[in-house]
Amino acid sequence: MSTQHRHVLGLSGGRDSAALAVYMRHHHPEIEVEYFFTDTGKELPEVYEFLGRLEGVLGKPVLRLNPDRDFDFWLKQYNTFLPSAQTRWCTRQLKLRPFEQWIKPMLDEGQHVTSYVAIRADEEYREGYTSKHENLVVTLPLKEVGVDKAGVMEILDSSGLGLPRYYEWRTRSGCTFCFFQQKIEWVRLRERHPESFEEAKRYEKSAVEHGSPFTWSHGESLIELEQPERIEQIKADHKKRVERQKAKMMANPLRPDDEPLDVDDLYGQAKGCIACHK
Template sequence: MAKIRHVLGISGGKDSAALALYLRRLYPDLEIDYYTSDTGRELDETYALIERLKSALGKDITEIKPIEENNTNAESNFDHFLELYGGYLPSSMARWCTKKLKLEPFENYIGNEPTISYVGIRGDEDREGYISKKSNVQSIFPFRENIWSEDVIKKILSNQNIDQLVLLYERAMEVKELEEALHYISKPINTSYTQKQKLEALLRIGVKTFNQVVFQFLKTTDYPIGKLNSFPLIENEDIIRLDDVFQILEESGVGAPGYYNKLDYEVEIDGENKKGVYARSRSGCFFCFYQQKIEWVWLLEQHPQLFEKAKTYEIDGYTWMQEETLEELSQPERVIAIKKEHYLRTHREQSKSDNNWQDDILAAEGVGCASCFI
């Protein structure tokens, strides 16, 4: 068997932590290297989760360096690159922080070794996550029904590979089962029969069979998994969703990241004092520009020193939010207005859903960088 490296990035978020625990429990023989890339501007709760995870895994988590040691006098890795960008703060339109502090360090860490990268995109998410452009790196998504990345699916389901796909299914299935399956397998993708529809049909025929077919197909390519004699995840049919992630974390003793703990706040609504709850919806830097307004208020009240630090970055017209500065947001009347809006919005949503705590997280996950928040 070829020497293939297995890696899993730990962001300090719930999903990557749960994935590490899940794979450790189900596939203890997989020699996975865990790594993290520290921006130097994470929440204390993030660092605490990583320490608990190290203990539970019984294995160290390598910190990969965005910059070489003794190569900067800046306070943190983030500050080093902020200086290089002339104080220009990252934003949703210019995410240099993800590129310089997460993606490029990962690419350098991997080098040219054939590598399988395990990514914690869940079965209830509709996003792909970061796919390395390096040909020696292959991403796998163990929490999803479809564990394969979009590039692999596009290749195997390509119309030009229909004959190969039919042959692989003939080898993988009994004749009596194959007849019905061939209707979907041999049907070309077009405007009325999309790649997504074909994928869903093949998964319905059988997840394990589809995985076995993909595995055999990859043996005809240069993908890292194709260099393996066997790959245990092709037998897995689990679909891990948000509540499963929290269950994995709790049962392991690692627990959820502390920033998910719902805390009370009070606000006056129509002359009555009301109690709402707030928390942070994801991992990432404490000043992440993807934060909601109520999360900035949470930071102001729960980590006032970090909030003040975030304010110091807002200079020369560079601000974390387009419409207001942190100084403006921190004014008492503005804090009250944000809490009031949050209270009214969440209580409207609670009347429509029994799983509001999940809805908040799922909504937040639809925006942002998978490399930072998984």
Template sequence: MADQTRHICGISGGKDSSALALYLRDRVPQMEYFFCDTGAELPETYEFLTRLEVILGKPIARLNSERGFDHWFEVFRGALPSPQMRWCTKVMKIKPIEAWIGDEPAVSYVAIRADEANRKGYISTKPNIESRFPFVEDGVDHDGVMKILDDAGIGLPDYYEWRTRSGCYFCFYQRKAEWVGLAERHPELYERAIAIEQKVLLDAGVNGDADFSERAMAGRQYTWSGGETLVQLRTRRQEILDKHHASMERIHEARRSIPVLEALVGALDDDDDTSACVVCAL
């Protein structure tokens, strides 16, 4: 009887999982590719997935949560998702993946690189799912990932020009400079993120900066970005960009032997690894 085990590879729209999909295209011809669509992804991500499908020669299954962010936002009583309360990943990513896999035996290929072997990815606790880490097994590091993408002629998704990882446009893991990038590249999405935040502040009866800072310190998050609202963050645009460019300069000085874009992506990834949502951003 033929082996019924499914072979699956999740693509977040980030560089590592995209490179893994390309790396495995001919090695695991029966591979099923999937992408968890929260409905709040960046336009650049959708565009990149379309190009990737052409190179893979196969569709990437879009897995949706039964309901979108607005529904779950209500269920969680208007609480913003945050690193401490990451309900978004659970209900909009992990549950749809596990429902899609069901109870059939499956091998899940995870895009953790050889140079970040201590990083944790999505590892299901379901007994029918076995996780494999081909980049760790084969020693593929950051440079190896960039080479796979270059060789395939696809390069990096366009959002890497202003943001270092895939995921929702309102992702709370964004740096301040990335919020500025969102405001400039996608002002309508920035306005939507403001509207969600303003609703949270209004529902909580929070007035004024001091008030929300005190409450935030008490454990609940009232703003997408730490210590200020998105409206306030926007007014500090130049200060934020100046600081960001200064730190990029320092990183570039330290890595003068590496081309600029790789240095930028590599450096930012390096300091992201402890906090980023790896289910969303590999």
């Protein structure tokens, strides 16, 4: 690896960044890519399992960047106000800041750094990381070569990696209690990882008591959301959305009936954070 040019690729534990990593491994073996994952300490256990499988496919370890200050530290700095779509301090402090600290010595030494970001050809370049240094270049290989969502699925399937196991019940990577989750994903988090749901409730209760204008889920607290009648309502609404979406889809013999529909397919494209969700 040239000491003058480093190639880095951030993994979220999600589908698209994993496909990009596999793509770079197969199509550009001449490039020594350094794969990294910024661990907030609040990830789903399925994320760690998926990263382990990905390391096997890549044939090299994924560097874990652990923030020097954790979620609880930053929560105090923000007066116990929860992160939200309006104030995404979690992405800024727990994802982007550790990345910047990691590459700063490289840039200070005069090295050139290329960062590979997993934006697909069928996506607009949503809010992501833009370079603040002349020696740091952000590039979008999947978009450049025309790989769309179907192409990502093909890359994962052909490599034997497949989807992260959390796709069985939600289609967002990122933190356990990410505020971009839809109502049905909160319900399923409660079912799959009740201890994480209870932790999220504790954070929310403290935030509200300290005057936070935000709850994890828009318009209602998790205590309200977990009421039996509300859960049934959320599940019924989700079932209707799934039925409507499937009715719109043309029959495709290559798409199995049990393939999970993306949350974005059902609820509209959310402007999630690139560093977390890709």
